Amino acid sequence: MSPSAARLRASPLFWPLPPAFVLVPAGLILAMTLAGTWDQFGWRALDWVYLCAQVGAQARLPVVVAAGAAALVAGRFTRRSLVFAQPWQPRADRDVPLRHAAVVVGWCLGAYLAGMLPLTFVTAAQGSGTPDAVAVAGALTGFVALTLLGYLCGVLARGLLAVPVAVGTVFLLTSLVFVSDSWTALSLQLPFDPFLGRREAAALGPYRLGFFLLLTVAVAWTVAWLLRAPRRFSAVHGAAVAAVAVTVVLPHLHPFPLVVRAPGPAVCEEHGGVRYCVHEGHAEELAAITALAAPVFDAYGLTDALPRQVRDQSLARGDEEVFDGPARGVLWLPVHPGWDPYQQVPAFAAEWLAPDVLRCGSEGVVSLDRNAEPQERRAAVVHGLKAWLASQAFGGGAHGDTLFADAAPDRVRAWIRQDRERLASCEVDPEELPWRT
Amino acid sequence: MHITAEDLEFAHLGRRKVLDGLTWTVGPGVTGLLGPNGSGKTTFLSLVVTLLPARKGRLLLGDHDLSTAAGRSGARRALGFVPQRFSLAGELTVEDTVAYAAWVHGLARRECGRAAERALDLVGLGDLSDLRTRVLSGGQRQRVGIAAALAHDPRVLVLDEPTAGLDPGQRLRVREVVARLGQDRTVLVSTHLIEDVAHLCTRVGVLAGGRVGFHGTFPELEALVEDDSGESIYGSGFERAYDRLIERIGERA
Numbered sequence: 248m249s250p251s252a253a254r255l256r257a258s259p260l261f262w263p264l265p266p267a268f269v270l271v272p273a274g275l276i277l278a279m280t281l282a283g284t285w286d287q288f289g290w291r292a293l294d295w296v297y298l299c300a301q302v303g304a305q306a307r308l309p310v311v312v313a314a315g316a317a318a319l320v321a322g323r324f325t326r327r328s329l330v331f332a333q334p335w336q337p338r339a340d341r342d343v344p345l346r347h348a349a350v351v352v353g354w355c356l357g358a359y360l361a362g363m364l365p366l367t368f369v370t371a372a373q374g375s376g377t378p379d380a381v382a383v384a385g386a387l388t389g390f391v392a393l394t395l396l397g398y399l400c401g402v403l404a405r406g407l408l409a410v411p412v413a414v415g416t417v418f419l420l421t422s423l424v425f426v427s428d429s430w431t432a433l434s435l436q437l438p439f440d441p442f443l444g445r446r447e448a449a450a451l452g453p454y455r456l457g458f459f460l461l462l463t464v465a466v467a468w469t470v471a472w473l474l475r476a477p478r479r480f481s482a483v484h485g486a487a488v489a490a491v492a493v494t495v496v497l498p499h500l501h502p503f504p505l506v507v508r509a510p511g512p513a514v515c516e517e518h519g520g521v522r523y524c525v526h527e528g529h530a531e532e533l534a535a536i537t538a539l540a541a542p543v544f545d546a547y548g549l550t551d552a553l554p555r556q557v558r559d560q561s562l563a564r565g566d567e568e569v570f571d572g573p574a575r576g577v578l579w580l581p582v583h584p585g586w587d588p589y590q591q592v593p594a595f596a597a598e599w600l601a602p603d604v605l606r607c608g609s610e611g612v613v614s615l616d617r618n619a620e621p622q623e624r625r626a627a628v629v630h631g632l633k634a635w636l637a638s639q640a641f642g643g644g645a646h647g648d649t650l651f652a653d654a655a656p657d658r659v660r661a662w663i664r665q666d667r668e669r670l671a672s673c674e675v676d677p678e679e680l681p682w683r684t
Numbered sequence: 685m686h687i688t689a690e691d692l693e694f695a696h697l698g699r700r701k702v703l704d705g706l707t708w709t710v711g712p713g714v715t716g717l718l719g720p721n722g723s724g725k726t727t728f729l730s731l732v733v734t735l736l737p738a739r740k741g742r743l744l745l746g747d748h749d750l751s752t753a754a755g756r757s758g759a760r761r762a763l764g765f766v767p768q769r770f771s772l773a774g775e776l777t778v779e780d781t782v783a784y785a786a787w788v789h790g791l792a793r794r795e796c797g798r799a800a801e802r803a804l805d806l807v808g809l810g811d812l813s814d815l816r817t818r819v820l821s822g823g824q825r826q827r828v829g830i831a832a833a834l835a836h837d838p839r840v841l842v843l844d845e846p847t848a849g850l851d852p853g854q855r856l857r858v859r860e861v862v863a864r865l866g867q868d869r870t871v872l873v874s875t876h877l878i879e880d881v882a883h884l885c886t887r888v889g890v891l892a893g894g895r896v897g898f899h900g901t902f903p904e905l906e907a908l909v910e911d912d913s914g915e916s917i918y919g920s921g922f923e924r925a926y927d928r929l930i931e932r933i934g935e936r937a
Contacts (some may be wrong), residue, residue, distance in 0.1 A: 262793075263780065263783075263784040265775045265788070267775075323773060323775070324773060326771065328769065328770055328771040329770065329772070329789045330766070330767075330771070330772060330785060330829045330832045330833070331785040332788075333733075333767070334735065334737075335733050335735050335756075335759065335763070335765070336788045336789055337757070337760045337761055338787065338788045338790060343788060476734075476735050476736075477734075477735070477736060478735045485934040559717075578897075590891070
């Protein structure tokens with residue numbers, strides 16, 4: 248064996264485990280985390296609320312790998328038959344699992360955090376909102392607790408069978424959040440991605456953190472108890488296991504609110520009689536929103552049809568406020584991490600101005616075919632108008648709609664003014680469009 | 685360091701007593717423990733190595749009272765034990781295995797490397813320290829097991845059938861190692877092989893009916909069997925005489 252290999256083996260970073268036992272899963276976790284966040288590096292509107300929730304969300308599969316690695320270590324190195332895993336040996340019950348767990352958790356969690364670093368740097372550079380330390384601590388404690396759960400599977404199974412058992416168990420546990428909201432307080436992540444203008448409900452973060460801390464203690468105690476001989480009943484151990492059971496049941500009896508709205512101060516500007524407002528943390532998006540929405544509104548031409556305000560959903564105080572937007576003359580824009588204003592702002596603005604295709608009675612079917620139902624052909628007019636309006640954000644370039652291909656903006660505006668009522672109730676046939684007759 | 689049992693009793697839950705008033709003192713040197721299957725050898729060894737709690741009677745390892753958790757905890761650092769059947773982690777090298785065992789036995793990490801080297805030299809495996817344990821022969825594995833049990837320099841070493849399953853050459857090497865170890869510590873060897881006792885042990889104890897029915901030197905045991913049967917203690921002669929010996933010891937006890 249080469250001296251460098253011997254040095255690596257003896258390094259306190261791995262000892263007493265063979266380096267491959269932790270380097271392989273750590274490398275896998277790093278790759279998985281980078282792959283999971285790679286497409287987000289170029290996202291707009293990244294914020295700390297989103298990032299802190301991502302610490303839990305992105306951990307979902309890496310923690311399964313970590314649990315599998317921990318199970319493998321426990322299965323290989325705590326078998327009763329091993330000459331250095333005899334239950335009477337002074338360090339067998341506490342120091343050995345602690346050392347194994349420290350090496351496995353250290354490498355796996357370290358690899359995960361390293362994988363999350365690029366997204367953290369990108370978010371820090373955009374810098375909206377404030378980090379939620381409790382949410383991050385809950386997610387990381389959950390990572391540790393579930394990895395230890397994998398180790399417990401290894402101690403129980405004491406063989407390679409422990410690996411699929413641990414992987415399956417932890418995968419199942421991390422998936423429960425998608426089964427029912429009541430599992431959220433016991434999971435690494437929320438069932439959706441929160442972003443600026445929202446935050447985790449006050450009780451959720453501390454509850455999750457407390458649950459995972461309790462789970463860590465109970466699992467560690469159970470591992471020590473299983474590796475010890477002779478085994479003695481410990482009231483503290485029993486209490487820890489009972490406490491975990493109680494904390495699992497409680498959220499099902501009294502479901503937690505998951506997130507609450509936390510609207511921040513607004514940054515606004517006025518253009519063409521419309522007031523545009525975004526969350527302070529989205530101030531950089533305001534210019535793009537105005538520049539993309541205003542040409543669409545201008546192209547429509549009827550000022551009384553325009554919204555009074557275009558507002559960032561991060562400013563909403565509740566879901567009702569967003570639902571009531573059309574009635575209050577407010578167009579709400581979903582400004583969130585990863586949004587594309589060039590696609591979404593013109594589309595939302597056009598959607599505001601033109602009627603819903605469903606009004607045409609074609610059940611959403613749009614067709615220009617001569618044999619199509621009349622309502623499907625009328626729906627094509629509405630659909631085409633929306634595409635044309637959205638294209639005005641970019642100077643009326645190619646919008647791919649044949650009905651409005653040859654239409655000059657002035658003629659479209661005049662037609663809208665003339666057929667406004669019939670357009671609103673989707674009664675205009677393609678043949679009636681002035682530039683097609 | 686002495687192993688002292690006084691009126692020791694033990695019964696597994698809901699079963700008859702395996703040990704019944706066992707009184708015995710094992711001192712420095714190599715002591716053999718003989719007895720038929722079911723005589724309580726394994727139970728006695730389990731009590732000595734603190735796998736089982738001594739509930740009735742007294743069992744001391746030096747000054748450590750093994751009926752108390754504190755006593756067991758204190759005794760464990762002074763103990764080395766090689767079970768009859770054990771396995772090694774094939775991914776680890778010989779030296780890593782022994783160094784890790786030294787740490788598990790309570791040695792500080794920085795001392796484990798040197799302790800492993802010392803123990804491997806003692807069992808004659810110093811030149812194989814960089815090999816993975818998966819490539820070792822049966823005798824070499826047995827010696828790694830012994831090295832793992834003595835790397836932390838225990839005062840008491842307990843070996844359960846240390847030469848079982850080895851070929852004659854390997855058995856000889858293991859005996860040499862055990863004999864050397866007995867020069868400065870207490871070694872208790874449980875075995876079925878009379879040759880092991882003859883070559884290794886300064887004293888012999890024979891378990892029968894849950895007690896030590898015979899305790900003395902090997903020549904005294906030899907004389908007892910020959911008195912009774914008129915046959916040599918070695919080979920098939922001993923095999924035939926063994927049952928009568930146990931019976932006779934049982935009567936004496």
